[in-house]
Amino acid sequence: MxxxxxxxxxxxxxxxxxxxxxxxxxxxxxxxxxxxGARVVAVSTYCHYPAAVNKLPRVGSYLQPNxxxxxxxxxxxxxxxxxxxxxxxxxxxxxxxxxxxxxxxxEETLRSATVIGEAVGLASQGAAxxxxxxxxxxxxxxxxxxxxxxxxxxxxxxxxxxxxxxxxVGKGSFLNEVIRIAGGKNVxxxxxxxxxxxxxxxxxxxxxxxxxxxxxxxxxTGVTEEHKRSVVKLWESQPGVGAVAEKKVFAVxxxxxxxxxxxxxxxxxxxxxMLR
Numbered sequence: 001m002x003x004x005x006x007x008x009x010x011x012x013x014x015x016x017x018x019x020x021x022x023x024x025x026x027x028x029x030x031x032x033x034x035x036x037g038a039r040v041v042a043v044s045t046y047c048h049y050p051a052a053v054n055k056l057p058r059v060g061s062y063l064q065p066n067x068x069x070x071x072x073x074x075x076x077x078x079x080x081x082x083x084x085x086x087x088x089x090x091x092x093x094x095x096x097x098x099x100x101x102x103x104x105x106x107e108e109t110l111r112s113a114t115v116i117g118e119a120v121g122l123a124s125q126g127a128a129x130x131x132x133x134x135x136x137x138x139x140x141x142x143x144x145x146x147x148x149x150x151x152x153x154x155x156x157x158x159x160x161x162x163x164x165x166x167x168x169v170g171k172g173s174f175l176n177e178v179i180r181i182a183g184g185k186n187v188x189x190x191x192x193x194x195x196x197x198x199x200x201x202x203x204x205x206x207x208x209x210x211x212x213x214x215x216x217x218x219x220x221t222g223v224t225e226e227h228k229r230s231v232v233k234l235w236e237s238q239p240g241v242g243a244v245a246e247k248k249v250f251a252v253x254x255x256x257x258x259x260x261x262x263x264x265x266x267x268x269x270x271x272x273x274m275l276r
Contacts, residue, residue, distance in 0.1 A: 015121065018076060019041045020036060021078045022040060022078075023043075023059065023081070023087070025043075025044065025261065028040065028044070029050075030116045032050050035122055042070070042075070044062055046061060048220070049259075075096060078097070079119075080101070081101060083102070088100055099115075101116070103174070103261075106260075109261065110130050113133065129262060137264070137268060140182065140265070150185070151186075151208045151210070152208055153210070156169060158216055165197075167197055169188065170193050170196045171188070173195065175257070176189055182275060183271075184210065204238075208241075210243055211249045213231050232249050248274070254270075
């Protein structure tokens with residue numbers, strides 16, 4: 001029986017893509033999580049995890065993939081976000097096989113584990129990864145069941161060194177659900193815009209219990225603890241904000257908060273700790 005299983009796995013792997021390119025950090029992390037990392041030949045500019053990707057060629061950003069660079073690497077599968085229709089059309093015109101994915105919300109993110117696993121010949125591993133993530137999130141959600149949720153505002157963009165030009169997480173983002181699972185309530189849960197622009201007046205009106213600021217640290221590599229402290233100090237100039245008065249402002253610079261991939265559990269656990 002064991003021999004038959006191994007033989008089936010070998011046959012499946014033989015027909016699976018062997019030169020894979022990822023154009024987004026979330027796809028890259030999922031490829032490695034399902035066991036296809038050894039077949040990844042290039043990644044996007046902003047892929048940092050796992051550490052093995054730092055040795056791979058880069059093929060542009062998620063928004064601007066370099067089609068010529070991709071073609072030169074002779075991939076047999078390229079993972080592309082479904083919103084990048086121009087890139088998908090160009091690659092199709094070159095006869096390059098693509099996998100179009102969407103992982104804006106949490107359900108799409110979870111499903112992508114199975115979809116990617118199937119596409120690379122590792123269907124059982126992809127399904128197992130999805131099931132594992134769902135189980136861990138369900139366990140975390142259960143721990144906060146019955147408690148009154150505290151409100152949280154997550155700032156993903158801001159003018160460096162200033163509390164203006166702020167962009168926060170709205171309803172459509174996967175983080176909206178992750179915050180809820182962690183026992184919180186996104187103050188912008190009903191925003192029709194996925195990442196709405198907000199003013200300081202809006203922050204005062206919404207009165208979040210917790211503020212998580214990643215505003216000027218979107219490029220997460222190389223951010224110092226001093227930089228994070230300066231962000232918290234920046235908010236201390238607004239003592240009228242409840243989260244500031246309660247010392248519930250957190251400056252973060254980690255991909256787990258912006259990459260809708262397998263590490264969403266880590267993001268949920270981090271939110272749960274901040275919400276205590």
